[in-house]
Amino acid sequence: xxxxxxxxxxxxxxxxxxxxxxxxxxxxxxxxxxxxxxxxxxxxxxxxxxxxxxxxxxxxxxxxxxxxxxxxxxxxxxxxxxxxxxxxxxxxxxxxxxxxxxxxxxxxxxxxxxxxxxxxxxxxxxxxxxxxxxxxxxxxxxxxxxxxxxxxxxxx
Numbered sequence: 001x002x003x004x005x006x007x008x009x010x011x012x013x014x015x016x017x018x019x020x021x022x023x024x025x026x027x028x029x030x031x032x033x034x035x036x037x038x039x040x041x042x043x044x045x046x047x048x049x050x051x052x053x054x055x056x057x058x059x060x061x062x063x064x065x066x067x068x069x070x071x072x073x074x075x076x077x078x079x080x081x082x083x084x085x086x087x088x089x090x091x092x093x094x095x096x097x098x099x100x101x102x103x104x105x106x107x108x109x110x111x112x113x114x115x116x117x118x119x120x121x122x123x124x125x126x127x128x129x130x131x132x133x134x135x136x137x138x139x140x141x142x143x144x145x146x147x148x149x150x151x152x153x154x155x156x
Contacts, residue, residue, distance in 0.1 A: 086156045089118060
């Protein structure tokens with residue numbers, strides 16, 4: 001009996017893996033939900049929803065930061081307020097560059113990330129194409145965006 005189980009497992013296991021992969025591929029391409037997933041959703045759905053609800057906001061925020069997901073905002077920030085915030089953050093960057101407080105590099109990186117975030121938002125309002133990627137931006141990209149904004153008529 002034990003001698004028959006070895007070849008049976010060696011033959012059946014690749015078949016099961018193949019069918020599971022085909023079923024997942026079919027589901028990803030718009031086919032019906034696989035039976036196993038339907039069964040798990042019925043059994044684990046309510047408890048999984050209770051577990052996922054508090055964490056989903058943080059996951060979507062992280063995906064939004066790297067540009068993989070976008071959420072529709074109810075009320076956009078007016079460009080005037082963005083330009084005022086950009087001016088304030090510019091003063092903050094210059095202040096950090098001039099002082100001799102501890103952890104200067106970390107504070108400078110945070111200020112540049114905030115400056116770049118507002119700069120990208122202002123570029124979105126002005127319909128200036130922005131580079132996709134993580135913040136802070138490369139200094140050349142930042143300078144290009146600032147030049148494009150000034151060329152489009154915005155000042156801060």
